Amino acid sequence: MKKLVPTFIALILLSFSSAAHAQSVDAQFRTWLDQSLWPDAKAAGVSRATFDAAFKGVTPNLKLPDLVLPGQKTEMPKDQHQAEFGAPGAYFAEKTIGSVQTGGRARLSEQARTLRAVEQRFGVPSGIVLAIWGRESGFGRAKIPYDAIEVLSTKAFLSTRKDLFRKETLAALQVLQKGWATKSDMKSSWAGALGQPQFLPSSLIEHAVDMDGDGRRDIWNSVPDTLGSIANYLVHHGWQKGRDWGFEVTLPPSLSCSLEGPDRGKTGAEWAKLGVKRVNGSAFPAGETAKTGFLLLPAGTDGPAFIVTPNFYVLKDYNTSDLYALFVGNAADRITSGGSAFKGSWGSVDKLYRSDVAAMQRSLEKKGYDVGGSDGLPGYKTRRSIGEWQAKNGLTPTCFPSASLIKAVR
Incomplete structure (x- = not known):
């Protein structure tokens, strides 16, 4: 004792x-x-x-992440450094995207009058607005508990x-x-995002609208204000009325995956001439023939391929993730036209840590490649740099990290 x-x-x-x-x-x-x-x-x-x-x-709420208490040094959290590198396909779990599809289709009729008003005023399709609403807050049903x-x-x-x-x-x-x-x-999320659209306060001030005419911009309780505010945000970030977000495509074996990126665009006619085809077999819409689209390969050659429009990058302004923007685009198609999952399959991904990917990025930078920063996240600049390095070294370009690639690049 x-x-x-x-x-x-x-x-x-x-x-x-x-x-x-x-x-x-x-x-x-x-x-x-x-x-x-x-x-x-x-x-x-x-x-x-x-x-x-x-x-x-x-x-102060000391349970929040990413805090540095007085007297402590600012360092990357160990759990972030050792975060496992996730497979892109996991983002599109059918249970999650199917829930947004089902909820969105129900609200197409429930909120038909508001959605028509939003589309007429802002030019953003109802499916896009509903998909963002569903993804961000489960159509307003998600608990947003923080002060x-x-x-x-x-x-x-x-x-x-x-x-x-x-x-x-x-x-x-x-x-x-x-x-x-x-x-x-x-009320906000733990990251300070407010209400049903999950706006930061500055975005609320810049983009929120009073769609129901009660004199307030209420993104917590008003569905019209929420839907109008989402659409207004997209318009303020450059949404092009009358254009889709993008199209899933098939690529000919001869097409280099290093052509990916918003700075390497081609017209619809030019992509078609290179052998790029929509997965449903139809031609690109007539309106896209002379307009610029961009190759997107979120999993390199081992996943679905897309030609996306500038509206895709507007969706990325809402959440800076290729996968988020693809989720919204696919959910929107499902909501309004009964679309389905992507035709291309997502391949398996080697077990890696973000620190492994960051080390590979630093190695490529030393070799003169622009990877967009060594953050452990393979954005399009990293993906196409991988493809360019592979081609230069006599390897078949995959444009995506793997365990063997990380060893080879080092």
């Missing part, structure tokens, strides 16, 4: 130490609010009453991206000042 006493005392001391540390962080947070954030909020037109009401009872002010201010004070979240905290305060939401309404 006596042996347990030192351990018990140590636990008590650790508990007191943790509590004292939390109190210290809380005190520093309050000082930061008053001396650093408040002057900027005042300059942005936020009243002291709004500011005080917003932060009443708010303390946005708590999340945003914690990250502005302690995160690895303080400047970004400081801007978003100030924008959230402006939303409260404008009366577009109450503090109790303003």
